[in-house]
Amino acid sequence: MKFNWMFLFTFLALTDLANAQFSSGNQFFIGANTTVSIHGLVLRPTFNNTVWSNKVLTRSPDAIVGEPTASIQQVHTFNEPTSFSGLVGLTYLTGNLNGNTEDDLQIAYFNPDEKYVTTTGSTVDKTIHFVSKNFTGFNNSFLRITATNANSVLPVTLVSFKALKEGEQAQLAWSTSDEINSDYFEVQRSAEGKIWNAIGKVQAAGDSKAERTYTFTDNSPANGQNLYRLKMVDFDGTYTHSKIVVLDFESNMMVSFYPNPLTEKLLIQADDWNEVKSVELVTKQGNVIPMNNSKAGSDPGSREYDFRKYPVGTYYIKVTRQDGGIRTQQVVKM
Incomplete structure (x- = not known):
């Protein structure tokens, strides 16, 4: 017809x-x-x-x-x-x-x-x-x-994802909007951003156009740095990962990061660089990039890292001490 x-x-x-x-x-x-x-x-x-x-x-x-x-x-x-x-x-x-x-x-x-x-x-x-x-x-x-x-992403299923320290516990909270075919959230934790372990599962709403809030408590966070992310799984088995949020439950290292936000370079200042084992950049997707190339910064005890080759966005700088202690800082490149 x-x-x-x-x-x-x-x-x-x-x-x-x-x-x-x-x-x-x-x-x-x-x-x-x-x-x-x-x-x-x-x-x-x-x-x-x-x-x-x-x-x-x-x-x-x-x-x-x-x-x-x-x-x-x-x-x-x-x-x-x-x-x-x-x-x-x-x-x-x-x-x-x-x-x-x-x-x-x-x-x-x-x-x-x-x-x-x-x-x-x-x-x-x-x-x-x-x-x-x-x-x-x-x-x-x-x-x-x-x-x-042109620059919009549809939909923003994950409106927010936050982590807070409450005593010796990590409290995670996230909110979603316009869920479609959503099955569950798998809460994952990592110490270095390479190996991720599932520590919990929260059932999703399925299909919803209303904003919904979910929570999860990590009762046993690891000593030092804890990276958290969500694996958002649909009923058909497909999934995406959330951004990474970080909590540190033990960090005695005196380290500062500036400027933040930054455009071309990042300065890291440490009280004793002999105690620093490595400096790494962690992307929001969990990719870890060694930052081996640096030069002396303009301030005493500082080193300068070139950020011109990295795209605009949010990153995490991971500084690891010789004794295994870790300090993590979120930075934003404009």
């Missing part, structure tokens, strides 16, 4: 409601290079293989939580992952930009394998308020389609 695209454009645009829904029926065919617009979602396939069977497409005004900006207040969701090759676009109202800059809009999508992806190379036509991107090949899969600014 083939539909005339002008009829689809006119009919579905006029019925463009906040929570509109479209059902394909048993068979819905879109010919190659034929443009259809379904409640603001514009599709123009490249090939004559776009045949939908029992597809349901829903438009929602509920934005996907993101950082630094959420999506626009227009999200199109299929009832199942849908393959498509060709142009994908959105017509939107400027009142639904939700803090996004129109010039910087990019098509964003979600599927179970890639999770949320904010694309690059989208085209924006401000005269008709339309953003689009051409998807080539045969491996494109869409479950949700929306738009957001």
Whole structure:
């Protein structure tokens, strides 16, 4: 069954409601290079293989939580992952930009394998308020389609992750937003950022658009440095890791780190460098990079480390003493 695209454009645009829904029926065919617009979602396939069977497409005004900006207040969701090759676009109202800059809009999508992806190379036509991107090949899969600014990440499942010392215990707390297919959180601990051990498991909400807070107590933290991270596991077995937070339960080393934030160089000042065994940089992903190259700093007892080759972001500097004691400091490169 083939539909005339002008009829689809006119009919579905006029019925463009906040929570509109479209059902394909048993068979819905879109010919190659034929443009259809379904409640603001514009599709123009490249090939004559776009045949939908029992597809349901829903438009929602509920934005996907993101950082630094959420999506626009227009999200199109299929009832199942849908393959498509060709142009994908959105017509939107400027009142639904939700803090996004129109010039910087990019098509964003979600599927179970890639999770949320904010694309690059989208085209924006401000005269008709339309953003689009051409998807080539045969491996494109869409479950949700929306738009957001180029530097935004969707969704920010983990809003915050903190660790606090309470006596001889480590209190961990984290909050999430817009959980999708979330099964559980595995709490992991490491002394050096290389080997991680699971020390606990906290059940997740599953699917939730509300902000939720979780807690975990480490009753037996190790002496010295304790690095913590979360392994966030979905029902399909896929997972991602959180950022790393650090607590130190024994550190007598007199060490200072400056400037912080930094741009090109970091100075580390120690009371006795003969007691220092190593200096290492730990990324938020847990990668450990030896910092063997340094030169004398401008201040007595200081050494200067070149940070120009490292990307902007948050890092942890790990200073290990000859006796095994560890001092860790978070630094931010601007």
